[in-house]
Amino acid sequence: MESQGHNYNYDVVTSATTTTFGTHPEAKFTPAEKEARMFWSVQPPIGIIQGHYYKNERDFDGGNHGILELVTDNDGKLIHVEFNELAASNYYEPKYANASKRLSDYAFFQAENTRTDDTLVTWVNGVTFLEGQMLAENRLDGNFKTVKGSSTSARNGMMPLAEEMKEWVKKPFGFYYYGIAEPLGNGLTARLQVVTEEDKIISVKYDEIFADKKQDISDSKLQTFYRQSKYYSLDYGKETANAFVKFADGIEKQVLKTQNLLNIPKQDSEDFHNYEKLARKLQAEINK
Structure with a gap:
């Protein structure tokens, strides 16, 4: 295969x-x-x-x-x-x-x-x-x-x-899934997954997944994390004081409150800009 x-x-x-x-x-x-x-x-x-x-x-x-x-x-x-x-x-x-x-x-x-x-x-x-x-x-x-x-x-x-x-x-149970994943061009793939229940957002999961081959990751300092994700990698989390986990959990908390993927405080960070790019596309699908 x-x-x-x-x-x-x-x-x-x-x-x-x-x-x-x-x-x-x-x-x-x-x-x-x-x-x-x-x-x-x-x-x-x-x-x-x-x-x-x-x-x-x-x-x-x-x-x-x-x-x-x-x-x-x-x-x-x-x-x-x-x-x-x-x-x-x-x-x-x-x-x-x-x-x-x-x-x-x-x-x-x-x-x-x-x-x-x-x-x-x-x-x-x-x-x-x-x-x-x-x-x-x-x-x-x-x-x-x-x-x-x-x-x-x-x-x-x-x-x-x-x-x-x-x-x-x-038969449908009333839960609906919206998911999107896009390569970021640097050996990372951004992924956003949203679940709704009767049109209400109940889950928002954002992650960035490292490439399967270390040489595909442009930042040599991050190559050691290949075939892992920023959210779930134990070593990446330890090295960064779980900053990405806190970021992703914060995104979910805000979206559950506002019920809109884009109605959250702006942040000047690469992680936020990557999230926002995917969120715009997925929010458009949710609004249809």
Whole structure:
């Protein structure tokens, strides 16, 4: 399969695979060799997506928290599928407790472990592969192929949530999704997601996602954060005193109060200008 310009050749299975969690076999590659062999993408779909919105979430496998979001068109066809997972609060590696497995450096943490030397895949590979099947086949239940060595979250977290939602998507629940993502030209992609309930804005999420390849990021000081996002990257947050998280949370707080993406105090910052550019386009869609 091909995604984000990268060709994948996965070893797939149609049932759960035996976990190698906790093992540390002898390394088969140097870190540089392994990095060259592994690839995963955290890039959002580019452009505007809008449609009926559905969300389902629950804890599974010892406290990991799965969140599945779906968007359908007016005919009930799936047009967006996205699964996210927060590591358990008592995760064995404390750094990742309650962290996003998709947009932090969690996948790099997996890649560094020698138990992935055979599979050369991470959590992200397993989830995006399943998302693609659901979209392509326009279904949420039944059996799916999963990536060998990265099937646990897909089968224990994402698939049960999806199956519960198979009847939901047959009719609108009153929630509507507006999403937009655009490259900023510097190795970052800006993303704004808005959810309304009966035409009232109830959620506003803004993020900037670093490129999948470090050489695509123009600011060399930021290259270390590739395949992560400003909001969810633990290391970026630590280095910047969580300034972006505070900014994005502040945007949401103001918009929920004013019910308009643009009716917020102006800020002289690059983050604000990037947000405002996307907000103008999305507010136009909301006003239609």
